[in-house]
Amino acid sequence: MDYSVVLLLCGFSFLAGFVDAIIGGGGLIQTPAMLFTLPQYPIPTLIGSTKIPSLCGSLMGAFQYGRRVAVAGRFIAPMMAIAFGASWLGSWTLTRVPNSFMKPFALVILIAVFIYTLTKKEFGQVTRQSVPAHQQRIRMWAMGACIGFYDGFFGPGTGSFLVLGFIALIGFDFLKASAHAKLVNAATNLASVLFFVKEGTILYAVAIPMAVANLCGAFFGARLAILKGNQFIRIFFLLVITATIIRFGWDLVG
Template identity: 85%
Template sequence: MAYSTVLLLCGFSFLAGFVDAIIGGGGLIQTPALLFSLPQYPIPTLIGTTKIPSLFGSLMGAFQYSRHVAVIGRFIGPMMAIAFGASWLGSWTLTQVPNSFMKPLALIILIGVFIYTLTKKDFGQVSQKFVTTAQQQTRMWLMGAGIGFYDGFFGPGTGSFLVLGFIALIGFDFLKASAHAKLVNASTNLASTLFFLNEGKILYSFALPMAIANLSGAFLGARLAILKGNSFIRVFFLLLIAATIVRFAWDLVK
């Protein structure tokens, strides 16, 4: 194991944790870094290795947000359980079939998300009550199933999709959406981590130091998001979505 590679990956993991705690999408930084740095390993092993640092970071983000933002406990608990099961199923599916078709689909969705968020200035700036309690419950649980499976099967952008869903479908503002998204993302990361642990597809010599770096980045990112509020998170969200679109488009045309 080259220590320079470990240090490099820890740097990327710190940045991933920082970004992910603010608006999600840390996997867009951390996963490519592993793929490029360790091309000699199978992709499922590298994906599995990213799950431990992602889990540590999402747990830290969830802890920081929970101290400052109220969450809907009666719905978020079942949503996390649903997302856990769906993520496990997605991780298992990844070991059975390729996921290459996901990137073009995700690209189309992200372009639509970017245009909508850019043109709708008040999107996610304040919480709005536009669904009934029963609808809120149903939508959150369906989100847990769909996005949970996506995270286990493909992953990049999961946090951003969760934030978008909480704003567009539930009526949260950016800060509240980020707080709930970190809880659900912690659940999906835990499921994938346990799955890949069971499969023996984790490189601990890389995963453990990266986990410490990711956790540190998440601590700073969450504190900054809480301090700066919705306007700051909205700008960060747009920048991240734009970067994701560019990356996915580049992967498709190169």
């Protein structure tokens, strides 16, 4: 592997980890970089190789947030287990059926999310306590199943969907939602890593250096998000959703 190629991919991976730690969406940077830079490899190999950097970034983000943000441990641990199993099932399903229908579906949802977040200035700015504990449990576990499967089956935008779910369904603010999203995303990424390791479709010569770069980006991204707070994360959320909409729209038109 050419060292200049590896360094270029590490740069993209650092940026992906930085963005992903704040609000999710790092896959929009890292995955296209792999596909464009190493077109000679099969797509499953490239996708599988991005999962190790993504896992490292998620773990670093989860660690940074966990030190400063209170986590609903009794609910999040079962949610992570459910998301892990659902992500594995999603990855297995991907090897048997096409996922091309997911892009238009996700695009419609993202446009609705963008409009809602833009018009509701108070969305995600404070933690609401109106959701009873038993409802939080049910909703979190359902989110883990649905979004976990989505991440294993398709992937892009998973972190943003998790943040949205924690805010809209559980009542968290942006900072707390991001902290919990990182934990769940780590579980889904771990499931995908184990699946692709089993399938033997990982370029370790690229994945390991990218993992270090992604981890470093996640460190700085999480620190910045914690320092700046909810309003900063909200703006970043809108930017990432916009980039995701443009990416999906471009792919559909092209």
